Amino acid sequence: MPQRVVVIGGGICGLATAHRLAREGMAVTLLEASDQLGGLGTFFTSRGRSVERFYHCVMPTDTALLALLDEVGLRESVGWNPTSMGMIVEGEHRSFNSALDLLRFRPLSLVNRIRFGVVSLLLRRLGKGKDLDGMRTEDWLRGLYGDRIWELLLAPLFGAKFGAAFGDVPALYVWQRLGRESNESVRGYPAGGYESVIDALRASIEAHGGEVRTSAPVGRLEAGEDRVLVTLSGGETIEADHAVSTVPLPALRAIADPDLVPLLPDVQLPYQGVVNTLFFLRKPLSGHYWAPVIRSGTDFDGVIEMTPLTGSERYGDRHLVYVMHYTDRESALYREDSESIAQRWTEQLLSLHKGLTPDDVDEVRVFKAPFVEPVYPLGYLTKRPAVEVPGTRLLLATTAHVYPDVTSWNSSVELSGSVTNTLLRAARSSSPQENAAWSADSAR
Template sequence: MNVDTPAPHVVVVGGGIAGLAAAHRLLASGVRVTLLEATDRVGGKLRSGEIEGVRVDLGAESMLARRTEGTGLARAVGLGDRLEPPATATSAVWTRDALRPMPKGHVMGVPGDASALAGLLSPEGLARIEHEKDLPPTGIGDDVAVGAYVAERLGREVVDRLVEPLLGGVYAGDAYRISMRAAVPQLFEAARSHGSLLDGVRDIQARAAAGQQTGGPVFMGLDGGIGTLPGAVADAVRAQGGDIRTETPVLGLARAGAGWRVRTDRETLAADAVVLATPAWSASALLAGESPAAAAELGHVEYASMALVTMAFRRADVTGMPDGSGFLVPPVDGRTIKASTFSSNKWGWVARGAGDLFVLRTSVGRYGEEQALEREDSELVDVSLADLGAAVGLTAAPVAFEVTRWTAGLPQYPVGHLARVARIRDEIAKVPGLRVCGAVYDGVGIPACIASGQRAADEILATPTLARGTDGEAGQ
């Protein structure tokens, strides 16, 4: 870029991990960046805090390690020496009034053979899996709901007792609505290329055994919590000259010549390009004037709400707790909580910091169950304790608790979601100097959101205006 030409200015709207990743990537290429966040902090669904003096995650607590975007960004901002795998990966499913070990050798709950689910399913459910080899192939077309397809091939019990709680832990959604192509693409491709779903899963397992998957831990956390990652990225952005403004909601976007006008509640900023890293409803409102077709598509994206109930107990009061990392709860069993994580077991950094305390958390809320989150904090604690008592015999009262509500926190990926995303991106591409990123588009996990932000940044950097720099008003 010519030293006499002002550095192009990109405004990133939204300070979640996708927006932060986009800003970090843009600054590395010499672009001037202003990041605008409506709330009083950056990080979105990544948030750390304390309970009774113990550092904990109050949002997402781990990231997929076999995708390198998350661990790579952590290393890039100086957190490489704090990456830490779970101390235990042993978990359970609380179903049919008992904690049952999470089976091995499955793909998002779908087994390669019935024996993998022995003890979890009824004898009838296991027999139904064996019947799959007698079924004709099932066409899936361009997309299909995970639950509907697996139930047709292997029976509803596989879906209700295992696929549903596993998917619910990721999307807080309904397995019978969630797109297999979007949520479990590996399974979708296996189903398309094999007449038998069991054969497809066995093929996935065989390729994994042959070493075609990266070894090492499946998930990774950070000493001090995944919630510390956004702050570290924000510090790196500021160190490179980026401007991060919290409590600065964006009220409007409009094209201005070759650039953009970004209107906040305080001022209007000129920019050469804009990256929208906001939830779908916010992006829809901001794009109504400049890309009405994309705005309309974004307006149809639905969300699920959930709450996390984090509790600290005197360790002496919780003797007899299971050794594993926690358990999942199938909706079919009619419980209030959908999962519990034994944080002091799962994370060495929590155990080291907790001393004589034992920390755990429960999650409440699935798609369509927003009324559960209308309860008072104390009610959510009480229903969590009741379910924990039934599941693991816990009778102690917590010495402290923290309830974190994530209203409309997780976008839903119904059948056809990827086609909708493609239509949105096609429309956005028609508007010069504009890109979108975040959990709506490429996956809800941390590495996927980071990759989405980095993709948006790379595409912005490749646009003609930024590639050659600008002397226009927006670049001043």
């Protein structure tokens, strides 16, 4: 009998893990709480086409994700396009891509423009060999760029992700992020949208005998040395040899049996959530994929225009724009009702883009997510939880585990690979018979 594994959570991490385990011959059941797979990469339908709730793109450096797409026959479906960056400071729109753009960037003095350019070019190299995990981002960047650049540009730019705590996040996070995006202007997007990737992974799991269940929230999790018991909120209990939880750590604590709680990682991480609004517009905005919005009287801190990357046809000849603000799930903004956010942010988008009129706005949607990314403490490399929960057959694969990598589909896929290997090793050592069968299989 193959070993039974329950994977909790149907985001990319759960899907990739279940896909790999099913291919290795495990009897996999994937349980997703919501009625749709995809987690933060999930979608909704507008004019018959699926659209991501939160902006998503692939980077050329996303090697683990691209390898997975290869496995399910979708690598060639990724279309690559050059993209550009804008910058909106105090309501003024600028292009922010070339040395000339920087030289023209009047919010900074000429000396600071040059300093910004030189330090940015050298930043990756300047971080090499330093204990950036133990160094506050503010201390590192203020030291290199100086007070003025930090206060005018960097604090609001990067702070948009982590709020007031940004200066305290380890500098390693910023350094790693620059590595992923490293002035990369080419971005990718799958022709069938992220839904096509989700569908292909589901099909692969099912083709290998696995089971995928949506609207199946786990309400209780018990894990011991010999087995795992996963109880759905509806009352059904599934017994398994192993479980992999991909749900954020606070949500895991909420479903863990009291005997399991003390065994879970003893790291109390605050998480940032996000409030994100989509606009389908009848005309393009700036043509920049990404433009941070700084001190411009908006609640949102960034504008992402998808159409330069994806074209407008897939949105019914409309232009798709996302604006967002990362925030704690307890904040007033996060708790505000979506209708009033939609109304206020529409007014703010219109006042930010003078050529845009209310008639140009065809459709507005607001989506929120409570757990996007942990706010990492200093020295997190040594505090980062292990994937194995000692004394149990439970493994963890969450966004708290990918640090110092940036949370992304790529880092979740990479993590799913290492968790799968760990589980397969544990399964083989706990089942000599299975081990023999596997050895025979691999010899064939």
